[in-house]
Amino acid sequence: MSTESLALPATTGTAPPERRLAGDLAIWVFICAELLAFAVFFVAYGVARARHVDMFNTGQLTLDRNAGALNTVLLITGSWFVVQAVARLRGGDPGGSAGRLLLALACGGGFLVVKVFEYKAKFALGISLSTDTFYMFYISLTFFHLMHVLLGMVILALLWNSLRRGPGPTTLSSLESGAAYWHMVDLVWIILFPLVYVMR
Amino acid sequence: MNAPALSPAPSPATPRAAHLVYAFLLAATGLTWFLGETGAAGPAVMAVLMGAALLKGLAVAGEFMELRHAPRLWQAVVAGWLFFVTGCLAAAYLA
Amino acid sequence: MSGAFTKSMARNIFYGGTVFFFLLFLALSFDTHQALPKRDHRAEITPQIAHGKKLVEVNNCIGCHTLMGEGAYFAPELGNAIARLGGREGIKGFIKSRPAEGIPGRRSMPQFNFSDDDLEAIAAYLEHVNKIDDANWPPNIQG
Amino acid sequence: MPFQSQGVAKYYFMAAIALFAGQILFGLIMGLQYVWGDFLFPAIPFNVARMVHTNLLIVWLLFGFMGGAYYLIPEESETELYSTKLAMLLFWVFLIAGALTIVGYLAVPYATLAKYTGNDLLETMGREFLEQPLITKVGIVIVALGFLFNITMTVLKGRKTAISTVLLLGLWGLAVFFLFSFYNPVNVVEDKFFWWWTVHLWVEGVWELILGALLAFVLIKVTGVDREVIEKWLYVIITLTLVTGVIGTGHHYFWIGTPEYWQWWGSIFSALEPIPFFAMTVFAFNMVNRRRREHPNRAATLWALGTGVMAFLGAGVWGFLHTLAPVNYYTHGTQITAAHGHMAFYGAYAMVVLCMISYAMPIMRGRAANSNKAQVLEMWSFWLMTIAMVFITLFLTAAGILQVWLQRVSDTPLPFMVVQDKISLFYWMREWTGVVFLIGLVLYILSFFVKGEEQAKAA
Numbered sequence: 094m095s096t097e098s099l100a101l102p103a104t105t106g107t108a109p110p111e112r113r114l115a116g117d118l119a120i121w122v123f124i125c126a127e128l129l130a131f132a133v134f135f136v137a138y139g140v141a142r143a144r145h146v147d148m149f150n151t152g153q154l155t156l157d158r159n160a161g162a163l164n165t166v167l168l169i170t171g172s173w174f175v176v177q178a179v180a181r182l183r184g185g186d187p188g189g190s191a192g193r194l195l196l197a198l199a200c201g202g203g204f205l206v207v208k209v210f211e212y213k214a215k216f217a218l219g220i221s222l223s224t225d226t227f228y229m230f231y232i233s234l235t236f237f238h239l240m241h242v243l244l245g246m247v248i249l250a251l252l253w254n255s256l257r258r259g260p261g262p263t264t265l266s267s268l269e270s271g272a273a274y275w276h277m278v279d280l281v282w283i284i285l286f287p288l289v290y291v292m293r
Numbered sequence: 294m295n296a297p298a299l300s301p302a303p304s305p306a307t308p309r310a311a312h313l314v315y316a317f318l319l320a321a322t323g324l325t326w327f328l329g330e331t332g333a334a335g336p337a338v339m340a341v342l343m344g345a346a347l348l349k350g351l352a353v354a355g356e357f358m359e360l361r362h363a364p365r366l367w368q369a370v371v372a373g374w375l376f377f378v379t380g381c382l383a384a385a386y387l388a
Numbered sequence: 389m390s391g392a393f394t395k396s397m398a399r400n401i402f403y404g405g406t407v408f409f410f411l412l413f414l415a416l417s418f419d420t421h422q423a424l425p426k427r428d429h430r431a432e433i434t435p436q437i438a439h440g441k442k443l444v445e446v447n448n449c450i451g452c453h454t455l456m457g458e459g460a461y462f463a464p465e466l467g468n469a470i471a472r473l474g475g476r477e478g479i480k481g482f483i484k485s486r487p488a489e490g491i492p493g494r495r496s497m498p499q500f501n502f503s504d505d506d507l508e509a510i511a512a513y514l515e516h517v518n519k520i521d522d523a524n525w526p527p528n529i530q531g
Numbered sequence: 532m533p534f535q536s537q538g539v540a541k542y543y544f545m546a547a548i549a550l551f552a553g554q555i556l557f558g559l560i561m562g563l564q565y566v567w568g569d570f571l572f573p574a575i576p577f578n579v580a581r582m583v584h585t586n587l588l589i590v591w592l593l594f595g596f597m598g599g600a601y602y603l604i605p606e607e608s609e610t611e612l613y614s615t616k617l618a619m620l621l622f623w624v625f626l627i628a629g630a631l632t633i634v635g636y637l638a639v640p641y642a643t644l645a646k647y648t649g650n651d652l653l654e655t656m657g658r659e660f661l662e663q664p665l666i667t668k669v670g671i672v673i674v675a676l677g678f679l680f681n682i683t684m685t686v687l688k689g690r691k692t693a694i695s696t697v698l699l700l701g702l703w704g705l706a707v708f709f710l711f712s713f714y715n716p717v718n719v720v721e722d723k724f725f726w727w728w729t730v731h732l733w734v735e736g737v738w739e740l741i742l743g744a745l746l747a748f749v750l751i752k753v754t755g756v757d758r759e760v761i762e763k764w765l766y767v768i769i770t771l772t773l774v775t776g777v778i779g780t781g782h783h784y785f786w787i788g789t790p791e792y793w794q795w796w797g798s799i800f801s802a803l804e805p806i807p808f809f810a811m812t813v814f815a816f817n818m819v820n821r822r823r824r825e826h827p828n829r830a831a832t833l834w835a836l837g838t839g840v841m842a843f844l845g846a847g848v849w850g851f852l853h854t855l856a857p858v859n860y861y862t863h864g865t866q867i868t869a870a871h872g873h874m875a876f877y878g879a880y881a882m883v884v885l886c887m888i889s890y891a892m893p894i895m896r897g898r899a900a901n902s903n904k905a906q907v908l909e910m911w912s913f914w915l916m917t918i919a920m921v922f923i924t925l926f927l928t929a930a931g932i933l934q935v936w937l938q939r940v941s942d943t944p945l946p947f948m949v950v951q952d953k954i955s956l957f958y959w960m961r962e963w964t965g966v967v968f969l970i971g972l973v974l975y976i977l978s979f980f981v982k983g984e985e986q987a988k989a990a
Contacts, residue, residue, distance in 0.1 A: 112362060112363055112364045112365070113362060113363060113364075114359075114360075114363040114364060114367055115358070115359040115362075115363065117392055117393060117394055117397040118392060118393035119393050119394065119397040119398040119401055119763070119766075119767065120397060120401065121367065122767055123401045123405065123770065125370060126770075126771060126774060126803075126806070128371070128374050129374075129803065129806075130774075130775075130799070130800070130803060131378075132374060132377065132378050132381075133799045133802060133803065134799055135378050135381070135382060136378070136381045136382070136385070137795060137798070137799055138382075139381055139382045139384075139385030139386065140385055141795075142385065142386075143385045143386070143388045150334075158326060158329040158330065159326075161326075162322060162323075162325070162326035162329075165322045165325075165326075166319065166322055169315065169318040169319065169322065169353075170315075172353065172357050173311065173312075173315040173357075175357075176307060176311045176356075176357050177307045177311075180306065180307040180308065180311075181307075184306070221419070221422075221423070222419055222423070222790060222792045223423050223790045223791070223792065229791075229792045229795065230795070233792065233795065233796065236415075237412070240408065240411070240412055244404065244408055247404075248404075263394075266392065266394075267397075269359075270397060272357075272358075273358055276353055276354075276357045276358045277358075279353055279357070280350055280353050280354060280358075280371075280375075283346055283349045283350050283353065284346050284350065284375075284378055284379070284382075286322075286325065287325050287342040287343070287345070287346050288346075288382060290329060291325055291326075291328060291329035291342060292338075292339055292342050292343075292382075292386070293332075293334040293338075393763060394763075395693065395759060395762055395763050395766065398763050398766035398767055398770070399693065399766050401766070401770055402766045402769060402770040402773075405770045405773065405774050406770070406773045406774075406777075409773060409774050409777045409778055410773075410777055412777075412778060413777045413778055413780065416778070416781075416792075416793075416796065417724075419790070420724070420784075420789055420790055420793075423790045424718075424720060424721065424724075424788070424789070424790075427720070427788050427789070427790065428718055428719075428720035428721070428788050430718045430720075433717060433718060437717075438717045441717060441719060442654055444657070445645075445654065445656060445657025445658065445715075446641065446642045446645040446646075446650060446654075446656060446657050447641060447642050447657070448578045448579075448582065448641045448656075448657050448662060449578075449657075450657070450658070450659050451576075451577065451578020451579070451581050451582055451641075451662075452576075452577050452578045452581075454864040455719075456723070456786055456787045456788070457786055457787075457863040457864030458659060458723065458787070458864065459659055459864070460577070460578065460581050460659075461864065461865060461866055461868070461869055462564075462565070462577050462578075462581070463577075463947070464946070464947035464948065465864065465947070488573065489572075489573065490568075490569040490572040490573060491568070491569065492569060493567065493568060493569055494568040494569060495564070495568035495569075495577070495948070495951075496568065496569065496572065498572075498573055498576050500642075516719075517719060520719070520720060520788040521788060522786045522787060522788045523785065523786055523791055523794070525785070525786035525860065525863065526786075526863075526864075526939070527860060527861060527939045527940075528939060528944045529944075530938050530939070530944045530945065530946055530947060531938075531947060
């Protein structure tokens, strides 16, 4: 919490610490592209909803808010573990870091399970992309997001594997990149949940 | 306060701020869920929901994604995205 | 190393992103495949309609016309031609009446010398196309 | 030219330019038929001229891509081509097969051609851009496989770079997605659905990988910027391309009987499609500004920059103009589409091939760059063709807007042919601009024959 550990001989003590982006710049370019795609999707939802308020409100009431809230908790908990994984690797504890990644992966897995049950219930009612505009958006947005969760889990699994085999010089940067991506998936859901499940 | 990320010395502890953010995220999610369960609707509720989403997003971006310590341009990009999206959704709701 | 940008990271994102979006595209295509029978009335396709489609293809009709908006923009839309020309008889009469040497100074359809069976097949095919649920396109009868 | 076998590219490039000239000639014929309806009727009806025009475009671009690959791959792999003989054999096979197909289009009625080339065995003909007889399609597959074998073996035995990997991916993708041209179900909706898997996934998918690789190669050579930097950009651009372009296929699934959610998916993702093109423009200018050397071939640099700008305008801006479903509902299948198609193909693909030719041809003829006189002439041709294309696009856009208004939006919509008469002024202006384009092309060809004083400075 203090700067005394920066035992640089030439430090005058006045230079502010360098601002630093965690992770590879390439992943941030990609995150921006993804955020843009979701932004367009969200705005499209808003526009479509404004044109069919009743249809959207009726459809929304049929959604499983408990599942949505549970999934929010799972995602933010997963993110919390990922933050801890990064901190542990920085602290020179790759084993602990790998453990936290496993916990995050478990949260992601929980998200998938909840989603599968949620979809199963909906599909059993014969709801599909072609049912109406609300369900089109509900399925499209959540499925598009779900695939991001899956991709995020693949990334975390790869990172876990490389941590387990012993970290190299680029492992921290890779972990930071993967973490940034995982948090992005979280960030999107934080908008998606109130928008699709709650806001009437 | 913002030195640990650069520090060459081991700092195994997760920043305390991250735990606080996590607690805040849980609380805000609870609020969102509660509003959904009571069936509350209307512009005021919408403002609370979007406001909560905005604050949650800013917290995740700032603390989890470590943008608080990142070049200001990147901070602005993600914060700008959050303001843009929640703003557009609020506008579309009121339209 | 503020703002590092590694080529291997860029490459991984390329492969990951490509596979990701291609899988998504396949998933949507799969759903489309499930939903299509309700929209394309495939159960009603008779050998005659199939023959009509083949005639439209081997005479390269879309070299001048559009069919549901796709093709060349030299001659009118075919998707709703059956409605515009007044049913099967209208279509058949129009195709039959094209002068072999064209119309001086104007665009004209070639004279294909179709048999009556062929004309009937083409009309049946165009009637089938007109029934496809294509989200109310074109905007009006003029195509 | 560091490797002897790169020389085969010369034949491919010469064939490409010759076929390009043919394409423009038939373009002018069609343009005239738009305003003078019975021109050449019934000898060359419009549909035949159009087939020749579009098929020549595809074939000359393929020649350009193959020539570009034959030039680029040995230099990137730092090894001679796996087989020069195979490359030359395939060149003649492809050229003769292509020429015979064009002669077939012109000499006999299309239905007769279909009958005698095996269309009854497997019906694949008569669909836009895929009009080729079955035997030609099979020939294309064989040539493509031989070519890919040759190129892949060369890469495998030599150095592997990001540029050659991306180029290979693009070329393999081109071959794989062409296979959908053999699938023609009797259900017209499915037919159209998979038809786009060839057409869209070519021009808004894998071809862009080829485009990116060729452009990156030329930029490394003419700017001297570090390979690491250029290859990173290349990965970012093609990622954006495929991320937006694959689902962007949906913008063709609005009105052909496919479910209506495509209107949302297609609109959303294709609205993002200009981004990779914008990135490409920024990339080209950025690299040229950061150049570490003054390459004597200034014409090639001009083509490279032009590709970025014109691809962004044609594919990006003009594509975006009518890609949103509510707009496309009115503009689908009108001259707006034609306007976009012309500028996009010229800006993205014609120009990148010309850029590659402009860079490689002088080197294959034993000099780093052409004489100043020849380069000045080439730059004139660049500006004439490019500006002519801008005006062709503008006139077609104007024609399209009027067409949409009179035929689809107004309260008393007019019949198609009546509207065509009313907008003929724009067709005339387009035709005259087409003549300017042809003049540009003639100057381009002449620039190969201009001798000059300072030819020296070997590569």
